[in-house]
Amino acid sequence: MYTLLKQSIIDKISIPDAEMEAFCNLFCLKTLKKKEFFLREGDISRYEAFVKKGLFKVYHLDEKGTEHILYFAPENWWLVDIDSFHNNVPSMLYIEAIEDCEILVISQSDKEFANQTLPSIEKLFRIMTQKAYVNLQRRMIRNLSKTADHRYQDFIKRYPDLAVRLNNLQISAYLGISHEFLSKIRKKMVSKK
Template identity: 60%
Template sequence: MTNQLKQNIQKHINLSDTEMDQFCNLFKIKKIKKKKFLLQKGEICKFEGFVNKGLFQVYHIDKKGVKQVLHFAIEDWWITDIDSFTNQKPSGLFIEALEDSEILIISNADKEFAYENLPQVEKLFRIMTQKSHVALLRRMIDNLSKTADQRYIDFIEKYPELHRRLTNVQVAAYLGISHEFLSKIRRKITKCQKNKL
């Protein structure tokens, strides 16, 4: 069950076999059915998770009732509400399974135990936090400087497997546009591709 997690960890840090087993044994496996929630608004996030199988969306609902998807997570990706998890305060986010999924979760207490007993683990989470921060900054810059067409093309080029597993409504919520507008963009791209042939 932890082979995929071990491979992910090895991309970032070096642990001995004993240390790797000690760290991975801190994770608990959780199975989530499609359309069920791993976290709901108002709850305190008590986990940081590694997606072993499946697909999740992390979203916020604004005052007008519009769903704003912050990000998705598929196999080999990590997921949490870092603000709620770190500060132990109620979350403003929802984490929902879009497929039947399986996630390996670590609690705050077990993560702190790992920090104290396996110093390399702190490096692992520092690297992951930096990568998440960079991705967030790039997304913010793209939202400010690129058209919806460009953002959609970037999304399908960067995440082809993820794109195939999402509905147009889900992709539109991620891009911050309406489903109808996304349909227009897709028609325009298809027309341009046909004209090139």
């Protein structure tokens, strides 16, 4: 049950067996079907989860009802709205399964407990947050400096395995463009080959 989670932790830090066991035992398995939600806008994020199987989208819905995807979370990724989870404020985000999923869930209080009692875990979450920050920073730079065309080509090159699991509505909501415009970009690419 915890194989993937353990591997994902070992890849980031060295951790004594006892701490690993203690930490993993705080998680419980949950399944979500496609279109079900792990978090909705207005909720306070009281759980964090590791994606064991499947794929989620983490997004914000603006006042016009347009979806803006912050990131996709496939296997090995974590689900949480750090903002809501740590500042105890209602979330601006939705976290929705876009495939049938299996996740390992830990509560806010158990995570705090782990942070306080298991020295390796504090480090694990520092490293994870750093990695998330670096990814977001790189994306910010790309969004500020590249055209939609370039961002799309970059996306399918960077995440080929993800690209095939997503439809164009989802990709366009991640790139920050309309799906019609994405369709036109794709057409141009085909004709240029």
